[in-house]
Amino acid sequence: MTLDLVGPVRTLLDEGVDHPSIDGMPGGGFVLAWIESRQIYVTIFDAYGGEVNQFPLGQAGTNPSVVVLSDGSIVTAWVDYDGIKAMRVNSDGQTLSDAAFLQSDNASSESNYFPNLLALADGGFAATYRGTGRDGSRGSVHLQIFDVNLTSRGADQLVNQTTEGHQNSGRTVALDDGGIAVAFSSRNVDGSVSAAMMRIFDADGTPRTDQIRLNQYSSGQQHQIAIVALNNDLILATWTSDGQDGSDDGIYARLFDTQGRAQGNEFRVNFETLGDQNGSDLIALADGSAVVSWLSGGTDGELRARHIDAQGVPSGAEIIIGADERIFYYPQIVQTQGNGAVVVWPDFTDRSVGTTEAQFLAFKPIATAENDMLFGTAQDDDFGGGAGNDVLQGYSDNDRLFGDTGADTITGGNGADTLIGGDGDDFIFGGGDGADLRDVVYGGNGNDQIDGGYGNDELRGQSGDDTISGGFGADTILGGSGNDILAGSAYADRLFGNEGDDFLNGGFGSDRLRGQDGADRFFHAGVTGHGTDWIADFSHAEGDRLVFGLSADASNFQIRLAHTPGVGSASVEEAFVVHTPSRQIIWVLVDGADEAAIQLQSGGQAFDLLG
Structure with missing residues (x-):
């Protein structure tokens, strides 16, 4: 499979945008939740990046996360002064479920931050978030499952089993068997600053596995974990690893099955090793392969992407998404239609006004003598x-x-x-x-x-x-x-x-x-x-x-x-x-x-x- 850029870099949102979050829409479009002056907005785009609708939620907060449920409705979560709230709307902006707490803070000792939402096949969704003061450590990762009306299906689950130092960055993926895999970083696990970890839960939130260390290299820190379920009953995880590729940060990956068993050794995704390669995100394609995007070269660098085949082997050259003296931030990638995708990132080239940029990608399939x-x-x-x-x-x-x-x-x-x-x-x-x-x-x-x-x-x-x-x-x-x-x-x-x-x-x-x-x-x-x-x-x-x-x-x-x-x-x-x-x-x-x-x-x- 070859990766091609489709058109130039495009500005999706040119206002004072902060913290955009993306998810795919039915029919190949996508939705962004974002913040301007603490006010939360939602913008819907078609598969070509044309704006379909934009509306405010009438709510204030930070760190939004957006997800599209199986019925096409949109749930946005954000951090409020008193905890994590969410609201459900349709694509016209009509409220379907009023703003409600997913997790409220205990003012004396507990706080919750950085929500990450995941749509489930049964119509509900899962939320992970970071807690402080909840497990005796400086930070913990929690999982909770909700129905379509934002009603909890039970108490939240503590994801991490290590409770020293702090744990961070809960990312989730739904498995074909109904399970939920949660990836996070954890200190004091393998002798390094932090390790890349994963734990798998059944559909009802019951732990299926203990926490699993993803990385084999254990020097510096392994963090910024992303995770995706491939179409061959495997899980692909990527993370940033400090110093492993001979320079600074590099992007590494490893395959696991749905019981958490490693399917081979970790491997390097990035070919270019000069400077930092970090902040990866990835999507699964229908043939069992995946595409990874990341930030290359540090704050004033460029964005890159590469194809990973269904056997976990990087294939083809990296493509450079942008290198025109822009100031990039960590990219997010979402599939549009078929083997198409869009990479979205905040751009701070004009430091006075943040914009949201996008590059559309096409993945051209390559036939073999087999059944493709x-x-x-x-x-x-x-x-x-x-x-x-x-x-x-x-x-x-x-x-x-x-x-x-x-x-x-x-x-x-x-x-x-x-x-x-x-x-x-x-x-x-x-x-x-x-x-x-x-x-x-x-x-x-x-x-x-x-x-x-x-x-x-x-x-x-x-x-x-x-x-x-x-x-x-x-x-x-x-x-x-x-x-x-x-x-x-x-x-x-x-x-x-x-x-x-x-x-x-x-x-x-x-x-x-x-x-x-x-x-x-x-x-x-x-x-x-x-x-x-x-x-x-x-x-x-x-x-x-x-x-x-x-x-x-x-x-x-x-x-x-x-x-x-x-x-x-x-x-x-x-x-x-x-x-x-x-x-x-x-x-x-x-x-x-x-x-x-x-x-x-x-x-x-x-x-x-x-x-």
Whole structure:
């Protein structure tokens, strides 16, 4: 996989912004919670960075953390004078749950800071935070689970088991089995200043494991831990390690399973070792790999990112996200659509006004000879599957996806896509929703299944016995060679059987059908919504027949002959096939008056409408 920058660095928020927090939105967008003059705001962006909505929460505080729940609602937590509060709103800013304490302070001895929120699959969320004066140390890490209405499902859990010195930076990730992994830093564990730690809990908050040390190198400090669940039942953790890479700070990582067992040794993520590399964040991709971003070169440095494959091996070169004498702060990265992401960071180049900057990334998949899962982005993608039975997924914008050999599954998503099956029995889906544009699909060799989805598509089966459905839109469907099954589905479609004995079903709407070579069958459901289908080349001599979807016999039909200007031969009339019980014209056979017989099949019987 290769990492590419998409466009220039962009300013998302240009006001006196502080402490932005980010999470992904349904559909590939993202949300930022941020502070200006202690007032908390929420801004929603689409997958391209366009602002969708912005609103104040009407609350004051510091250190916000934002999360999008499974129902699409947004929970923002922040530090108040008396503890940690949260509020739940919808994407329009309408309050769904009033501001409430997640954890209140004990004024005499206890305080709580730095909330970090995590959405759970059951609709609720988990919160971690740092406490002081709560476990006898200078700082502790706590986990608590809440339902969608901000109601606690029980008391908070002390995450750290070491209670000397102080513990910090609770980061969480949800596991596929319902568990929750919490990463944090802890002093007085391994003889260093601090160690990178993790503890795993079950879905109800019960500890599954003891605390686990992530790092093997134990000099200086290992801190600033980030964590993500990969799509292969593994956990990838990254952290900043002091002096390990031969210079100052470096970014290191290690894989673990969901029981906390290490899957190999720690490894260095950064290739560049000059100066500090710190403040990492990471996301998981659909193929089991991950992308890590971090701050390189200290306060006046640059941001970098690198791909980590599913086996925990850094692959490809680092990419530099920004190096134009800006003053960066620690980045956050979130996935947008497919293999797209956005890196967001506070920028203090103008020290009087903090801004929030963003760089969009695209991760171009690289095919192998194996069965690959390859995903596009919100941009225009162009990639192929190679050998193997591959899964190719586009998203919005105009993609070109090529399955090549093997039995591939290809989905275009929204946009005007070109989808090519290549050799093998492929499944190709134009996909998308009502915003989808016109897709062009080539099945290639093999017995393919093609569904245009939304949009006015052009679908070509090419060779093989193909099954093609137009979906929603006025589609053009060409079967190619082979015995094909063609269905227009909704709206007025054009169907061409080409070579072979084909089955043509115009679907709902008045369609244009042309069987061409072979003994073709033309289907009508017999209901009004199916419309009147025009058949351009019905030929009894080639073995063509009509197929009626309801029970009927010859007495239920009448043939009427009439000339239609501009259609067929000027000297030959069209044959209008009328279903007399419903008085509906079912088919019009262009130049049908020349036919010696018109065979119609209904149920298990066939008969000649001309007697």
